[in-house]
Amino acid sequence: MNIHIIDTGFFKLDGGAMFGVVPKSLWNKQNPADEKNLCSWAMRCLLIEDGKKLILIDTGMGDKQDAKFFGHYDLHGDATLISSIQSKGFALEDVTDVILTHLHFDHVGGAVRFRDQSSLQPTFPNATYWSNEAHWNWAINPNPREKASFLKENILPLHESAQLQFIKNGTSPFESIDFLFVDGHTEQMMLPVISYKDQKIIYVADLLPSSFHIPIPWIMSYDMRPLQTMDEKQTVLHHAVHENHILLFEHDPLYEAGIVEQTDKGIKIRARGPLTDFLAN
Known part of the structure; x- marks a missing residue:
């Protein structure tokens, strides 16, 4: 197995929204934060070579929205989804599977691109796209608070292409990837747990968007069920401490991955840095 970090650029979000009630x-x-109270955040995806499969986890924001949309988020940085995959020596046609942790625009936007000026198609023509039925139904029938995060142009073309399949809780179509299902941020978000040699890497998506969010009360205002997020964080972090799991941070602007430890003041980050620093040779 080979694992590659796929950088898709940075965007900005309100710092208060990202940290909730934390002062x-x-x-x-x-x-x-900048003068507008905005902080920069990464959109960090993962590409996994596993036997005959080339598996992509999440797809960033993509590039198909208009200038007004991107103006809200100040998309910046040189990296893109496609250029990052190509820089690893792969073509879009090589990707066999795309795991979508959830269908918010900054995670699924790159899954679909324009075929021409008037029609959309999946970015990866030979890939199976994986979501789950409960989250899919939640996304296509969004609640008013979350509606702006679920863009139909990002998700409906996946269903129309017949490339979309659903993972059931407790099952996995992959030999080396299992899933944790969590409901605090959004309904049935899927966290891939990757077995790499004798280690496990948890792609923590928006349960722990950055290493800064390790303290249990540090949760986003975007979460639909904040108290449940706190319980889910506690569970995942407890296992990460006792099993020495690696946490892969999707949105951390500085640090790709980290490991945590139990202290007298709660669970703290023990070390953080490039993913390769934590992988066994």
Whole structure:
């Protein structure tokens, strides 16, 4: 198995929204805000070579929205989904599977691109796209609070292409990837748990968007069920401490991955840095 970080650029979100009830005097030390109170966040995907499969986890924001849309998020950085995959020596046609942790625009936007000026198609023509039925139904019938995060142009073409399949809770179509299903951020978000040699890597998506979000109360205002997010974080972090799991951070602007430890003041980050620093040779 080979694992590649796929950078798709950075975007900005309101710092207060990203840290919820945590005072700015605390979170601003971790990820300083600009004059508009916006912080930069990564959109970090993962590409896994596993036998005959080439598996992509999440797809970033993509590039098909208009300038007004991107103006809200100040998309920046040189990397894109496609250029990053190509830089690893792969073509779009090589991707066999795309795992979508959930269908918010900054995770699924790159899954679909324009075929021409008036029609859309899946970015990866030979790939099976994986979601789950409960989250899919949640996304195509969105609640008013979450509606702006579920864009039909990002998700309906996947169903129309017949490339979409659903993973059932407790099952996996992959030999080396299992899934944790969590409901605090959004309904049935899927966290891939990758077995790499004798290690496990948890792609924590928006349960732990960055290493700064390790403290249990540090959760986003975007979460649909904040108290449940806190319980789910506690469970995942407890296992990460006792099993020495690697956490892969999708949105951390500085650190790709990290490991945690139990201290007298709760679970803390023990080390963080490039994913390769934590992988066994």
